[in-house]
Amino acid sequence: MIDGLHFIERHAYGNSVIHRMDARVKLLVALTAIIAIVALPYSTMVVSLGAVLFTLFLALWTFSGLSPLVYIKRVVFILPFGFFLIFFQIFFTNRYYDTFHPLASLPFGITIYAESVEFALILLVKFLVSISFIILLSSTTRMQDMLDASRRLGLPAEFTLTLGMMIRYLFVFAEMIGRIRSALASRCFDPFDRRLPYRYRLQQLGYAIGMIFVRSYEQGERTYTSMLCRGYGSDVHAPVPKTPLSVGEISFLAGAMIFIVGSTVVFYL
Amino acid sequence: MHIPDAFIPIAQAIVYWIIALIFIFLALRWARQSMGEEKVPLVAVLAAGIFAVQALNIPIPWGTSGHMVGAALAAVVLGSPYAGIFVLTLVLLVQGIVFADGGITTMGANIVNMVVVGSFFGFYAYTAIQRIIAHTFAATFVAGWLSLFVSALIAAVQLGLAGTFPLEFGLLSMGLYHSVIGLIEGGITAAALYLIATARPEIVERAEAVSG
Numbered sequence: 131m132i133d134g135l136h137f138i139e140r141h142a143y144g145n146s147v148i149h150r151m152d153a154r155v156k157l158l159v160a161l162t163a164i165i166a167i168v169a170l171p172y173s174t175m176v177v178s179l180g181a182v183l184f185t186l187f188l189a190l191w192t193f194s195g196l197s198p199l200v201y202i203k204r205v206v207f208i209l210p211f212g213f214f215l216i217f218f219q220i221f222f223t224n225r226y227y228d229t230f231h232p233l234a235s236l237p238f239g240i241t242i243y244a245e246s247v248e249f250a251l252i253l254l255v256k257f258l259v260s261i262s263f264i265i266l267l268s269s270t271t272r273m274q275d276m277l278d279a280s281r282r283l284g285l286p287a288e289f290t291l292t293l294g295m296m297i298r299y300l301f302v303f304a305e306m307i308g309r310i311r312s313a314l315a316s317r318c319f320d321p322f323d324r325r326l327p328y329r330y331r332l333q334q335l336g337y338a339i340g341m342i343f344v345r346s347y348e349q350g351e352r353t354y355t356s357m358l359c360r361g362y363g364s365d366v367h368a369p370v371p372k373t374p375l376s377v378g379e380i381s382f383l384a385g386a387m388i389f390i391v392g393s394t395v396v397f398y399l
Numbered sequence: 400m401h402i403p404d405a406f407i408p409i410a411q412a413i414v415y416w417i418i419a420l421i422f423i424f425l426a427l428r429w430a431r432q433s434m435g436e437e438k439v440p441l442v443a444v445l446a447a448g449i450f451a452v453q454a455l456n457i458p459i460p461w462g463t464s465g466h467m468v469g470a471a472l473a474a475v476v477l478g479s480p481y482a483g484i485f486v487l488t489l490v491l492l493v494q495g496i497v498f499a500d501g502g503i504t505t506m507g508a509n510i511v512n513m514v515v516v517g518s519f520f521g522f523y524a525y526t527a528i529q530r531i532i533a534h535t536f537a538a539t540f541v542a543g544w545l546s547l548f549v550s551a552l553i554a555a556v557q558l559g560l561a562g563t564f565p566l567e568f569g570l571l572s573m574g575l576y577h578s579v580i581g582l583i584e585g586g587i588t589a590a591a592l593y594l595i596a597t598a599r600p601e602i603v604e605r606a607e608a609v610s611g
Contacts, residue, residue: 138497172408219564268497268498292443293489296446296493297447299443299447303447303450321458333590335587336587336594338455342451343448345448348599354441
């Protein structure tokens with residue numbers, strides 16, 4: 131996952147109207163869309179709301195100027211576990227339907243039900259809309275901007291400071307992982323080489339993981355000491371200047387919120 | 400094992416978020432009391448390290464690959480389940496918000512099953528076995544295995560309660576799969592602990608027992 135860090139952050143440094151928008155606005159819009167689609171009960175109205183929200187997402191993605199390939203790459207990376215859960219739905223009954231009509235019968239007594247396929251589709255729509263808005267948020271917002279936005283929205287400073295430091299060092303460790311892989315490869319070590327005993331491969335990977343842990347601990351100690359040298363203390367926090375939202379941003383936020391909440395209420399009723 | 404958005408109804412997701420927030424609060428209190436508030440940056444960098452650890456692909460016997468979770472390792476090395484909760488919660492937050500892996504509404508449920516359960520089972524399995532047979536690597540191995548296995552079972556129960564995945568099939572499939580993957584987690588946790596205890600014995604609680 132850490133390998134995708136530069137890919138995500140590179141796109142977040144774009145310069146479109148969506149990229150330039152205050153991170154608080156994007157964060158609130160994304161959260162509202164996700165909560166709206168998740169909160170709607172499991173029924174076919176999810177598909178209708180999903181279509182509306184996905185259209186909103188597509189419009190925002192188009193304005194961001196990012197390639198559709200960026201979105202597809204990120205979705206493919208996220209899919210496996212969610213897709214596993216969705217795919218197997220078609221073989222099971224669930225509590226959200228009273229009756230089930232068989233669509234097809236397979237060997238070993240396995241039956242595909244029409245209602246289960248519908249339920250899988252509902253889950254897929256909810257899942258896709260949710261991840262799409264998160265992908266939009268993280269592809270158009272720098273991590274530091276997201277942190278500042280969280281702090282301005284009321285997240286405690288202790289938490290944002292810790293999270294901010296973690297994010298900063300993610301990039302350091304992404305480089306370190308690359309170096310460790312090169313070091314292993316230069317010694318002709320391939321963890322997937324079946325000619326090597328499995329136990330030996332696990333042991334070497336365990337040592338590499340232990341080394342990363344030790345290095346991160348040592349890096350943490352160095353960082354802590356250097357922060358102390360610069361006057362860091364438990365009551366010292368970097369100030370986050372107040373930046374009021376522009377009229378355009380407030381209008382967009384209000385419009386998007388009314389659109390998302392309004393659509394949800396309309397479909398629910 | 401990250402449960403994505405949509406698989407847990409909003410009412411249940413709120414309950415898991417409340418439980419998760421209670422443990423996050425306890426973990427923050429532990430950090431202030433046990434580490435000294437100023438040492439929190441050290442944990443932040445450690446969280447980045449755990450994130451990196453999860454990037455290493457580990458071969459799984461039937462041909463696929465997986466990665467380590469690290470809840471038991473963090474809890475055992477830092478000497479408290481709350482350390483595991485603190486570190487892994489940061490990891491899950493970044494995974495959920497930046498990488499869209501794990502969901503926002505379901506993050507509470509994921510913190511409960513992977514972070515809270517993983518850290519507590521990992522840490523207390525380690526201390527209990529260490530007390531009974533006094534064999535650090537056996538204890539670490541079981542801690543790593545149990546933390547992953549029980550986390551998977553809890554995730555299956557959460558999905559079963561949500562009605563989005565059958566409980567019996569979930570327990571069977573996720574239980575079986577993670578009982579095997581857990582062996583790898585346990586083995587790597589033990590090997591990693593050995594290296595840490597050898598290279599920096601002062602980091603590990605009861606390090607002399609490990610390296611001895």
